[in-house]
Amino acid sequence: MTELSKTGAAVGEPVKGPSDGSTAFLDVRDLKVHFPTDDGLVKSVDGLSFSLEKGKTLCIVGESGSGKSVTSLAVMGLHRLGARGKNVRMSGEIWLGGKELISAEPDEVRRLRGREMAMIFQDPLSAMHPYYTIGSQIVEAYRVHHDVNKKTARKRAIEMLDRVGIPEPGKRVDNYPHEFSGGMRQRAMIAMALVNNPELLIADEPTTALDVTVQAQILDLIRDLQKEFGSAVVLITHDLGVVAEIADDVLVMYGGRCVERGSVDDVFERPQHPYTWGLLGSMPRIDRETSERLIPVKGQPPSLINVPSGCAFHPRCPYADIPKGDVTRTVRPELQPVGSGHFSACHLSAEDRTRIWTEEIAPKL
Ligand SMILES: Nc1ncnc2c1ncn2[C@@H]1O[C@H](COP(=O)(O)OP(=O)(O)OP(=O)(O)O)[C@@H](O)[C@H]1O
Ligand code: SF4
Ligand SMILES: [Mg+2]
Numbered sequence: 001m002t003e004l005s006k007t008g009a010a011v012g013e014p015v016k017g018p019s020d021g022s023t024a025f026l027d028v029r030d031l032k033v034h035f036p037t038d039d040g041l042v043k044s045v046d047g048l049s050f051s052l053e054k055g056k057t058l059c060i061v062g063e064s065g066s067g068k069s070v071t072s073l074a075v076m077g078l079h080r081l082g083a084r085g086k087n088v089r090m091s092g093e094i095w096l097g098g099k100e101l102i103s104a105e106p107d108e109v110r111r112l113r114g115r116e117m118a119m120i121f122q123d124p125l126s127a128m129h130p131y132y133t134i135g136s137q138i139v140e141a142y143r144v145h146h147d148v149n150k151k152t153a154r155k156r157a158i159e160m161l162d163r164v165g166i167p168e169p170g171k172r173v174d175n176y177p178h179e180f181s182g183g184m185r186q187r188a189m190i191a192m193a194l195v196n197n198p199e200l201l202i203a204d205e206p207t208t209a210l211d212v213t214v215q216a217q218i219l220d221l222i223r224d225l226q227k228e229f230g231s232a233v234v235l236i237t238h239d240l241g242v243v244a245e246i247a248d249d250v251l252v253m254y255g256g257r258c259v260e261r262g263s264v265d266d267v268f269e270r271p272q273h274p275y276t277w278g279l280l281g282s283m284p285r286i287d288r289e290t291s292e293r294l295i296p297v298k299g300q301p302p303s304l305i306n307v308p309s310g311c312a313f314h315p316r317c318p319y320a321d322i323p324k325g326d327v328t329r330t331v332r333p334e335l336q337p338v339g340s341g342h343f344s345a346c347h348l349s350a351e352d353r354t355r356i357w358t359e360e361i362a363p364k365l
Pocket of ligand 3: 068069070204
């Protein structure tokens, strides 16, 4: 019998992928996720593309409502679940290990979820059932994908709880979620997400609700586990300090689209988009007085129903009048290469971008 990888492709066979031959482990192409509502069509994600290799971490940043969680739920195939799922319109391509998920049968996506890809959320209680012990939930997650008896699965659950730093895992395995502290629940959820060694882990603000020390521990844990299993990690966070520390690549979202994407060095050292400049300007720095620290991006996030014409950022962009004519207000800027593996969607010329960054922005950061 042909040996199959987790995604079902025969081992040794070239991995199938998008028509241009890309073989990235996760390859998202022109993803659109729209929700028809009584107020109009909410374009939560509107033409997003990115790719990610195994063993790498992609951080997705952008202010509240920019489409980060909707993107991650789309990759996990979770929009199709439940009553609200009936109302979603999804298009584009999501390739995972050579399989396209948007056109895949729901059963197929369900099979991959948990085994091939797993997600951790901000609130562990949303992923855990209050009436079942932590252990029985990890056992269940394991047995869905592995034909083993309960005893073997329980051993695995204890091993995972130990791995994520739960003290006395042999005892704590029989606790209920409410008997764990917030940080421990987060660890238990990570144990549950990683019990099947998924090759893609999506973490949506996994530490926002935790205190700083526990935050650092959880991030170290994700990093260690990634090294151990060689998984691809997508981390969504508001904390640019975390991004600087943990990311290989960064994707900056604004109004359901990517405005800048590149390596962590590109985005932090040579950012090319005015919105990214604004985000970096609002990053707290220890070496600065509080009054000097925060330069928030002024103005409100865009409506996703009536997205501003042209560049969606134009109502808030201090440089909107620099590009000639009305282009910024009438023509939507597409992502263009601005360096090797570095893309930005802005009408400013390369000269203007370099001048503004080096003379006006960088000296203030
Ligand atoms: N089921 C839905 N129906 C209608 N609109 C939705 C639905 N789910 C999400 N949205 C809208 O899509 C937009 C993007 O939401 P999303 O949760 O992805 O934002 P986010 O970037 O994760 O923000 P935050 O940082 O606050 O978590 C929001 O305006 C949200 O209201
Ligand atoms: S296209 Fe115009 S409005 Fe948009 S970010 Fe660039 S300069 Fe600002
Ligand atoms: Mg979110």
